[in-house]
Amino acid sequence: MSPAIRLEPLTPADGPYFYELGSDPQVARYMRFSPLTDPAQGDELAQSYTTGGNLAWRIVDAVSGRSAGVAALKLGDHEDTRRSVSLFLARDAWGQGYGAAAVRALQAQALELGFSTLAGFIVEENTASRRLAEKCGFTLEEILHFPHIKPGLCLYGWRA
Numbered sequence: 001m002s003p004a005i006r007l008e009p010l011t012p013a014d015g016p017y018f019y020e021l022g023s024d025p026q027v028a029r030y031m032r033f034s035p036l037t038d039p040a041q042g043d044e045l046a047q048s049y050t051t052g053g054n055l056a057w058r059i060v061d062a063v064s065g066r067s068a069g070v071a072a073l074k075l076g077d078h079e080d081t082r083r084s085v086s087l088f089l090a091r092d093a094w095g096q097g098y099g100a101a102a103v104r105a106l107q108a109q110a111l112e113l114g115f116s117t118l119a120g121f122i123v124e125e126n127t128a129s130r131r132l133a134e135k136c137g138f139t140l141e142e143i144l145h146f147p148h149i150k151p152g153l154c155l156y157g158w159r160a
């Protein structure tokens, strides 16, 4: 069962939280950023996730008040029309249903913002994330391949 969560807006001032999560190599493993090694990189990540049309939220457990991770709707590099989902949880929050709760909250948020479709880009080997996307109604549209990068990048799509 998914835990009850709420989404709290993140801002460019939340660099320390991005650094806390993004400096864990296991959390960063399949993300588009390398593991962060300097708090200034947390500030840059906070800036890029929360400005220029991108929106990010802290995933908060509604009962304990504990932070579980970051959920975001971003303007895609590969697509102009659909927002794409970005999600990364603190390692001690994995495997407890926060991922599914966060994706569902993002889908509701997208509808409130007037977006009835979403995209998700997931490294082919990221089994947990692919399973999560499929569980939340996303379907695999295409596997993109880039020069010099071995695993493909799966493009998932969701329509309300």
Ligand SMILES: CC(C)(COP(=O)(O)OP(=O)(O)OC[C@H]1O[C@@H](n2cnc3c(N)ncnc32)[C@H](O)[C@@H]1OP(=O)(O)O)[C@@H](O)C(=O)NCCC(=O)NCCS
Residues within 6 Å of the ligand: 026, 027, 028, 030, 031, 069, 087, 088, 089, 090, 093, 094, 095, 096, 097, 098, 099, 100, 121, 122, 123, 126, 127, 128, 129, 131, 132, 135
């Ligand atoms: C990917 C992530 C968001 C998943 O969230 P989560 O709440 O931990 O998800 P769960 O661990 O409950 O797993 C989701 C599903 O994948 C399955 N799964 C987990 N690890 C798996 C693995 N190694 N192989 C196969 N299936 C796996 C789970 O069994 C679950 O499916 P189920 O509900 O049918 O049992 C989280 O692990 C995370 O933040 N990872 C680091 C950052 C990241 O990779 N983000 C995604 C980038 S696209």
